[in-house]
Amino acid sequence: MNASLENRALYIHQFSSNNIFKSDTIYRLLVDFRKVCQYQIIEDLDDTRLQDPAAILLFLVTSIDDFEVLKQCKYPDSTIKIVAYFLSAEHFAIVDAKNFRLPLKARGFQFIYPDLSIDRSRLDLIYPSCAKILDTAYFKTTRNKFILDFLSEDIERHTQIDPRAAIAEIIEIGWYLRDMSLNHADSLAGGIAIRFGSGFLTTASKTDKYRIAADCICYVERYLPRSNTVRVVGTKQPSSESALFHKIFLERPNTNTIVHFHHKPITFGQQFDRYRTASYTPYGTELEAQIVVEKLHSTSDFVVAAGHGEFAIGHDFDRVQDTLDRIVNLL
Numbered sequence: 448m449n450a451s452l453e454n455r456a457l458y459i460h461q462f463s464s465n466n467i468f469k470s471d472t473i474y475r476l477l478v479d480f481r482k483v484c485q486y487q488i489i490e491d492l493d494d495t496r497l498q499d500p501a502a503i504l505l506f507l508v509t510s511i512d513d514f515e516v517l518k519q520c521k522y523p524d525s526t527i528k529i530v531a532y533f534l535s536a537e538h539f540a541i542v543d544a545k546n547f548r549l550p551l552k553a554r555g556f557q558f559i560y561p562d563l564s565i566d567r568s569r570l571d572l573i574y575p576s577c578a579k580i581l582d583t584a585y586f587k588t589t590r591n592k593f594i595l596d597f598l599s600e601d602i603e604r605h606t607q608i609d610p611r612a613a614i615a616e617i618i619e620i621g622w623y624l625r626d627m628s629l630n631h632a633d634s635l636a637g638g639i640a641i642r643f644g645s646g647f648l649t650t651a652s653k654t655d656k657y658r659i660a661a662d663c664i665c666y667v668e669r670y671l672p673r674s675n676t677v678r679v680v681g682t683k684q685p686s687s688e689s690a691l692f693h694k695i696f697l698e699r700p701n702t703n704t705i706v707h708f709h710h711k712p713i714t715f716g717q718q719f720d721r722y723r724t725a726s727y728t729p730y731g732t733e734l735e736a737q738i739v740v741e742k743l744h745s746t747s748d749f750v751v752a753a754g755h756g757e758f759a760i761g762h763d764f765d766r767v768q769d770t771l772d773r774i775v776n777l778l
């Protein structure tokens with residue numbers, strides 16, 4: 448993890464709480480945070496440092512009223528404003544309603560979806576993990592966690608293969624995600640990959656999966672784990688999950704299609720426990736790739752990356768659809 452988060456200052460404001468369990472959880476989280484990145488605690492929401500246009504602001508919310516306070520705050524549009532909330536399941540349901548979050552979202556605040564409490568004695572409390580908060584801050588600043596080596600802009604010239612049929616299939620998979628209402632919370636999330644040439648075609652980072660344009664497709668020739676480098680052809684950055692896609696194609700020769708999306712009812716639904724990895728792993732990393740591929744050994748064609756999203760794989764798109772029909776039936 449990059450400690451500097453692209454050299455942006457990270458400011459954290461913690462709303463106070465009388466609940467010892469919440470305070471203690473936040474304290475431990477901040478200690479963990481200190482091990483991996485540098486930040487400054489800001490006591491006063493009017494502190495001028497929060498007006499730094501290049502800053503990352505992280506608000507640790509402990510009650511429903513705190514959201515009302517945040518609504519009154521004005522910070523520059525360019526700051527990254529992240530809200531992590533430490534609430535009971537009952538209050539979490541209030542925040543989960545779209546209309547509740549909308550006024551803050553309109554002001555540019557981003558929400559970290561909490562994890563189930565890791566403390567089994569307090570199952571009614573839901574907290575985000577340190578890794579997930581950091582991951583979100585990282586995601587909003589740099590997105591891709593690998594080095595890009597651009598080989599060329601022209602996929603056909605580079606591979607000597609006409610990519611049009613494969614690109615058309617990727618666009619069709621995007622429509623399928625739309626028709627199935629998967630990836631609904633954020634259609635820019637997720638990614639699609641199809642084996643192609645000696646590598647694979649994938650959607651570019653931040654591609655709207657419901658409206659994929661042909662120039663949003665990249666060809667990933669290889670991922671080199673030792674130097675954490677993706678060798679790519681195209682004009683845009685490839686999916687942040689390129690390292691994982693590469694590992695799946697490498698280790699599963701019968702897999703030609705991978706569909707990744709974020710659908711919260713599946714990500715957090717109990718009926719999908721058997722498909723879920725043990726705990727949240729930062730997205731787009733070699734570690735995540737290892738864990739997801741290992742989980743595929745037992746589930747064969749579908750994995751829920753805990754606290755993150757879904758990966759369906761198959762010999763072709765028809766097989767992936769069969770799998771997802773089976774999965775969606777469990778909802």
Ligand SMILES: [Zn+2]
Nearest residue numbers: 637730755756
């Ligand atoms: Zn994802």
